Amino acid sequence: MTLEACAELVSRGDPDRFLAAMAAPPEARERLFPLYAFNLEVARAPWVSAEPMIGQMRLQFWRDVLAEIGAGAAPRAHEVVRPLAEVVRRDGLPLAPLDEMARARWADLERAPFADAGALGDYLAATAGSLMWASVAALGGEEGLEAPARAVGRASGLAGWLLAVPELEARGWPARPEGLADLIGTAREDLARARAARFGPALPAIRAAWRAPAVLARAAHAPEAIAAGGLEGSDFARRGSLLVKTLTGRW
Incomplete structure (x- = not known):
């Protein structure tokens, strides 16, 4: 549940953004890696199963996470959720674009x-x-x-x-x-x-x-x-x- 875990996820799943983040100052990486890891999680959610309901549940999980972060609830014990909550709360990051990302992935469930x-x-x-x-x-x-x-x-x-x-x-x-x-x-x-x-x-x-x-x-x-x-x-x-x-x- 650390920044390092987020960086590892991005390294494996999004090498171009990983390289760009590694070229950034350390304080920028602390903010970018959780966001890039969140992006990976919602991008993968519709494809984890051939059953659309599973993808819907995963996408809804992330929308619920964002709502909880916005409400000030204790972050869930998840390797991406806690670092993401820290970035959002420390830097006053707007949640709307993150929720927009999750909602847009519903289109992937249609496989069209x-x-x-x-x-x-x-x-x-x-x-x-x-x-x-x-x-x-x-x-x-x-x-x-x-x-x-x-x-x-x-x-x-x-x-x-x-x-x-x-x-x-x-x-x-x-x-x-x-x-x-x-x-x-x-x-x-x-x-x-x-x-x-x-x-x-x-x-x-x-x-x-x-x-x-x-x-x-x-x-x-x-x-x-x-x-x-x-x-x-x-x-x-x-x-x-x-x-x-x-x-x-x-x-």
């Missing part, structure tokens, strides 16, 4: 592909977009940063989705809905506009999206690379780009 790119964009806004805003808020980001933070998160979520397309389609999941090219273009524009925002001490949270610009650029310029698995790039380039951005104070 997105009707169009607009539906996919809405899903990414509620999941990755909400997580990014919660992360920025946890590091002291002001309300005026909500819109750009959500836009960066949504774009980062789309980049992650595009990287997963080959595996999704190999499993028979139609992962490229109608209008995907337009969604990619909008995400790139959102990233460009967000660079004007002054994230200040919340920059380590935004840096979790460090791969998004390159992935989205490759997808826009070579759409055929999406299904072919050509968006990934080398591990050396991936880690190197994070190092450069960290050292230069960019994202």
